[in-house]
Amino acid sequence: MEVRYSTHPDQAKHYTTEELRKAFLIESLFVAGEIKMVYTHEDRVVIGGAVPAKEPLYLETAGTLKTDYFLERREIGIINIGGRGSVIVDGEVYELNKKDGLYVGKGNKEVKFQSEDAEHPARFYFVSALAHQTYPTKKIDIKQAEPVHLGSLSESNERTIYKFIHADGVQSCQLMMGMTILEPNNMWNTMPAHLHDRRMEVYLYFDLEEDGRVFHFMGQPHETRHLVVRNEQAVISPGWSIHSGVGTKHYTFIWAMAGENYTFTDMEPVDMKDLR
Template identity: 45%
Template structure:
């Protein structure tokens, strides 16, 4: 079964006056994964779609999505798929791709319907595409790796860049994930904004009893949202994003917008946050 929620854009002025429930309603997708469902969030930030696909009782096929205005969801879009579950197959018209846990699959514009096989737990992200590029299966070994932070500042982490110019070509989608090392709990430090792109975080590998405190808002008007395992938070272009947790975790980041330059960010010093 396919279900879709639409998320409209929020300005910094509106966010400034929101209480906890309003912040969660406008920036958090906390029901992304449900057995035998394909749950999508259609955002009005750069028309990005994110969601979860959890086929347990049988394979699930994603094709027509009314909100996209096309016969099939990828007629004018590209998509990244991350498998968080057991080894499983994603099938498109040109063939089948077997994804291990931690593998990512890029599907180019015009890939047609896709069928998600049992056993997988798939996180999907899609942005509009202006031309057709070849689909590609990327493993963690294929990804570009970037080590940042230090253990003494509890932000020692490795960034795995999958859908990224150093690894492959895409139209506007940039996607990968970050793994925190033992004893580290801070991500994306120092915080930054990038006015030219939306970003979404999926937090995963987080124990049931733990939570991530995700920070957002303008640098001098920050807010936070408390997030559990396999929940998605949307970061508007005007918002900072960083987080701290009560236990070990990883997070999948996905961006879409004007360019694919991963380093196109405006850094915000910790001392300047309020």
């Protein structure tokens, strides 16, 4: 498990491109036959990817967590971005098609990932946050997730937000998670920008063509920076940072938040005139 430490905004504004990428960009999460994880000190969130091939993969604890099993003091949200697969939680099987999700609550001891077809494996993306209470494990079919339509074609940001884990849907302690799908010929997400100082956020960009890129904007409103992001790469966004992006081609992204406030709409909008 890789560990990323928190960064003060005054420090980040002096970073080189390589230093920004090392601190905030997760370049490789999905490796066949492996589970890869990054532990960030931003709200103690764990970000991971699991690609089971012929054999299932078990979600095991790490020395970083100092627990007997992974979900001893944690909850987790999982979304499949690959071929059909299953997540087995303490013996209960949950089948996930592409873009289906699963919430698993604190206290479940065994989590196992497996693919239906090793030639077209599932690609499980997951985000885990600390938890103080147990909530039921629930599958989230994207067809049943709450859609919110935002933006317009004239602003190049017409999109649909699917809320998977949130206060009015699948319950959790502090984790919120969902997916945003842009309509064809729309490239911008979350612009005008915003931030929420009471919780961090992590973005995973996927369904992006090989030669496509997303320019992810971050930093304080008056000190913006950007990261050039490829398909299936993730960005850690601290509470002090805006998080917005524009793609060279069509893409989808998964957002996940954890921190103090559990209200989805708790955010501070940033006026365009204040961006620098």
